[in-house]
Amino acid sequence: MLTTRSQRWRDRRASFVPAASEIDPNRLSVDVIDTRRQATPFVEAHHYAASMPVCRLAIGLFRNGPGGRSELAGVCAFSVPINNASVPKNAGLADPLSACDLGRLVLLDDVGGNGESFLVSRAFRLLRRERPGILAVISYADPVRRIDADGQVFLPGHVGQLYATMGSRYVGRSSPRTDLLLPSGRPVSSRAISKIRNGETGERYAIDQIVQAGAAPPAFGEDRADWLQGLVRDGFLRRRRHPGNHTYVFPLVKAAKLACRKVPSLPYPLLDRAALQGDVTALPLFSLAA
Known part of the structure; x- marks a missing residue:
């Protein structure tokens, strides 16, 4: 296994839950949600960045809440790529509009460990239904641990282990900044x-x-x-x-898989669990298996 923990959020603080903790799929549902009225308030309340990127489609994870009412427990937001050059560079697709970024993925801290894959896999299907012109999704993992003014860790840093377990292509790091x-x-x-x-x-x-x-x-x-x-x-x-974020690509259709062959596929990075600050990518930087 590449990962034993899953990142979760609440009140703009990140935490981890055991990946072995499981959800009950019969108690959850996934659907398209309104970006302004539903997705943005949720992301601003819980994600450390407290902001929503320019969104092309927002998907919500719902569960039974108090009084039997539906409650939003997670958001997957597909956003406009960071720039036009990122699509041909990372996905091998010539048209910048043919790919999008996985701009935000936020699940509350009491959602089971496999809740992310449950949400993302279904979000990809809804993305293809609602935005058929989008052929691939690019996702970034920020490996830098962030500490607030009180010395408390509010973002542990991660290397995208979820994306690796979901079969994405790892294409390296974004440019240092x-x-x-x-x-x-x-x-x-x-x-x-x-x-x-x-x-x-x-x-x-x-x-x-x-x-x-x-x-x-x-x-x-x-x-x-x-x-x-x-x-x-x-x-x-x-x-x-x-040092730059780790970059992953999810080709959603055969044409995107063929286009991805233009981009080198690299071994997945590993997490250094002993790292207390800075970049949490383990050295050596990559595992031996692609």
Whole structure:
């Protein structure tokens, strides 16, 4: 087995449950949900990033709740790829619209260990039904352990073991980058930084996230790039080098499987359970079996 634990979420804190703990499929259902009214509030409440990427389709995991009413217990959100180049690079598909990212996968901490595969496998089928132009899904695993200002781990870091057990292709790491961290230790997304620096749509929301974390808002007429640089200079935002996320591809149809042959398939990375900080990828970086 590549994994013995499954990552779970509640109130923006990650935890792990034994993969051996099982769900009862007869008590769960999976269906398309409304992104704005259902998926986004759930993700913002429980995922450490507290944000929803630009979503192409959201799928919900439901169970029986109080009073016999249906209760949302997990969300799988398929999002727009991080950039147009990522689709041909990682999936071998020429059309950027022919693939999407697995932007968010969030299950509550009391869902059994095999709940993720139950949700994702059914979400893939719904994705093909609702968005037949999407031929492949790209997923990223962030291996960097994140610690808040109080020294508490809020994201343990993972190497995508679930994706490996589900038969995806591992295609390596995304490009290394430099993160800007809030005082809480949470990173400001590179997309939010780009919106602020370039004055793109969504800039005000991105600025508000940083201000809500305790930063002084930009002065009237102040250049937004200068404002960000000032927050770095004053120590409010801290720079930290990131080695790149592990990248996996799920070809959903035969055409995508053929296209994936253009991209090298690498051995799956392993988790270093002894790692207390930084990158939790084990050394040597890869297992011997592809």
